[in-house]
Amino acid sequence: MNSDFATIDALKTELDAILPMGDADERRLWEKLRLEWNFHSNHIEGNTLTYGETVLLLLHGQTHGNHSLREYEEMKAHDVGIKHLRNLAADKSRLITPSDIRDLNKIILKEPFWKPTQTPDGHPSRAEVIPGEYKTLPNSVLTASGELFEYASPLEVPSRMQALVDDLEKSLGDRKHHILTIAAKLHHDFVLIHPFDDGNGRVARMLVNYLFLRENYPPIIVPTEQKRDYLTSLRLADAGELESLEAFLGKQLEKSLKLAVGAAKGESIEEPSDVEKQVTLFIREQNSKDKVNEPDDDVLQPFIDSSVRPFVKKLDTKMRTLAPLFSRISLMATNGNGELMLDINPASTPTLNVVRPQAKHSFSYSYLYYQSSAANAFTHRTKVEIEYKKEGYALNHDGKILISKPYSEPMLAEEIDGITSRILAKTFEAIRSKAGQVG
Structure with a gap:
């Protein structure tokens, strides 16, 4: 058996043995996972709110920092999306549908907006992004090698999205593969489709966590600090090496399981990184008064x-x-x-x-x-x-x-x-x- 699989299975067995978790422990675990999920998933996509500002916004309804209104709104909308996803995962009588996935995109994008684009002959233009609607124009990404990687065409999207959920249903039904394999394939298949004009990355990570929550695992967090490793694992999956994405997701699931085990035992789940985020926020605020920050x-x-x-x-x-x-x-x-x-x-x-x-x-x-x-x-x-x-x-x-x-x-x-x-x-x-x- 894959060593990553064995580690995950052992931690899941340990967690199951000490459940149910006390109400207070479950609340503090979920609060931590919810805040981390909102912060990291949005930060990966370019949102500039710090972790401390995210906590202030979602727990206390207060804003801090010089950010656009849209950044605050998309953070709050993503939080609503997580709550909706959690309800979907709790309903074991049915599996998620393409319509549910479109609803998730609609929730996190909240309202239509205009996005800069170009005409086929290279002139600047713009296109309206309609939340919850499939793309009407092709989308692509420029790889590190300078090559253009094309996602599924708009005409292919409806059938491929249905195939995506059908494949998930089959995988959960026959149980031939480990949950990490199912999660990696689900994530990668969705990315290859890239069905929406915006929000695809956040929805992809939501789908993975839908699977984990439905199967009684804690959700995973893809840390913004590991964005390069995350994107590399996706590129390797493009080349047929799904194992790299399995391993990356496995590391994050291992961390979440250990966190859940600690919470269930009544132990502290406050990590040094949480305190460091607060320190970093304070230092950044102080330094920004006198110093222009350079990109990392x-x-x-x-x-x-x-x-x-x-x-x-x-x-x-x-x-x-x-x-x-x-x-x-x-x-x-x-x-x-x-x-x-x-x-x-x-x-x-x-x-x-x-x-x-x-x-x-x-x-x-x-x-x-x-x-x-x-x-x-x-x-x-x-x-x-x-x-x-x-x-x-x-x-x-x-x-x-x-x-x-x-x-x-x-x-x-x-x-x-x-x-x-x-x-x-x-x-x-x-x-x-x-x-x-x-x-």
Whole structure:
């Protein structure tokens, strides 16, 4: 037997032997799990409320910190979603349905909103997200290798969602697989469908916890600190290695089971990390008064690898199309280790490192000596910068911001193509204008 399975089974047996839990112990266990679940699942998706602010909001109805109203509202809506999910799991007379899953999405998103998108030809646009409604447009994600990973098409969604719950019913009926295997497959199958325009990650984690709660296990928490490991396990599952996702979920279930056993025995379930969260909150509040926070390396480097590298490669290719108009092109690139002068050629894309201390990448293109019969052949310079802040990144061209997002929303391939096309168009327009003046 898989050692992870054996550990989980032993802990579940231990927990079952000391149940039922006292009312007070059950309340303190659930309060802790509920708060952790709300905080981490939303934080993974870009919500910036701290753990302390989450506690203040959900337990006391008070707000603290400089956050958007939407961030407070989505945290409260997610809490309502957890309560609804708990009721669904308690009903052993039936299994969750696609309609129930749509209701979960409707609850956590709460109300329609507009989301930035792009047209097929790369122009900025927006689309309305309707909570609880399946997607009407294709969705995809840019992988770390720069490849575009397409989820199920809108036409496939209804049938694949029905197949998802049918497969869950079969797995629970024949009991041929361990609950971790069933949970990993359920999570991964849902992610492959990505049925909604927004909220898919939170609903995926809710589905896993629906399974655990229905089978009398405590819910798991996917810690925001382990987001990279979590996403890596999902990518490995894409490649057919479901065991990695099983192992990741197993570690979280082991932690929750140990917590439940401790609570059932009347032991303290206050972890050092809970106290540390409060200390971190206080320090952050004090430091933020005088200091601008920089993004963490474990957030910044994956973003650079998955978004910035493909962007720079695409930008370089497009900017080079103007080369025949000039005697020479040069690139001044600031990559965190000073400035590097490069001549444009296919191998000249600059090395991209985690940026310290400037907190940005800068790419200055110089088009030298317009090849014209005019005596005063001109030179044209243009600059593209990507600035990295604590809350997210911003990309600007000659000082005009083209995109600003949290790190949880990387640049997709279509977005990269659209932005670089706009930069090329603006640059070409400026050059053509200068050429008209000197011609």
